[in-house]
Amino acid sequence: MNRGLLLLAFAWVVALVATLGSLYYSEVRLFLPCELCWYQRIFMYPQAVLLGLALWRQDLAVWPYSLALSLVGAGFSTLHLLEQRFPDLFTLACKPPVPCNVEYIPQFPIPLQALMAFILIALSMGLLAREARQRG
Template sequence: MVRKHTLLIGFLVSFGSVVASMYYSNIVGFTPCTLCWVQRIFLYPQALIFGIALFKRDFGVADYILGLSIVGGAVALYHTYIQFGGAPLVPCSAEVISCSQRFFVEFGYITIPTMSLSAFVLIALCMVALKRVPPVLH
C-alpha cells in the first residue's frame, strides 16, 4: 500500500509543480531566471518518470528520482539562500532576470524557490520511504 501511494504522491507533486511553473511563466508572465531553469531541468523529467512508473507499476525508479531530487533540491536551496540575502557564489547572467529577484513572498518566507525546494524534499522523502518498504511477494 505504501509503495503505490509513494508513486502517486510523487507523481502528483511533480506534475503539480510542472503545471505551477508553466502557469507562473506562461500565464502570469514571470520570466524564469537561470537557477529556475536548472531546477526545471531536474523537476520536469520526474513527472514523466513517475507517470510511466505508475502505469507500469514499476517501483524501481526510486534511485533515479532520488538523484534528480537531491540535485534539484540543492539548487533550490542555493536559490532560496540567494533570495533571502545570501551572497551568490557565482553571479547570474546579466542577460536574464536576476536570480535574487522575488516575484512574491507569502507568509514572510514562501517564494518560488522555496516552493521548489519543498517539492524536491517531499519527493525525496517519498523515495526514501519507497526504498525502505520491502517489495510484496505474490
C-alpha cells in the same frame, strides 16, 4: 493499491503539480525564469514523466533515479533561496537579463515551493526504497 504504489502516486502528483505550477508562472503570469529556475526545472520536469510512467507500469524500482533528481534539484532550490536572501554572497550564480534575487512572490518564494516539492518527492522515494528492501 499497495503502499509502494501509493508513495509513487503521491510523488508523481507532487511532480506534476510542481511542473504545471512552474509553467503557469512563466506562461500565464509571465514571470521570467532566472538561471537557477531553469536548473530546478531541469530536475523537476522529467520527474512528472518518469514517475507517471513508473506508476503506470507499477515499477517501484524508479526510486534511485527520482531520489537523485530530487536531491540535486533541492540543492539548486536551496542555492536559489540563499541567493534571494543574501544576494551579495552569490554574485556569480545569476546573470542578467533575469537576476536570481528577484522575488515574484515574496510571501511564498518560488524556490521555496520547488524545495518543498523536491523534499516531498525525496521523502517518498526514501520510503519507497525502504519498502523495496523489506520486500526484497
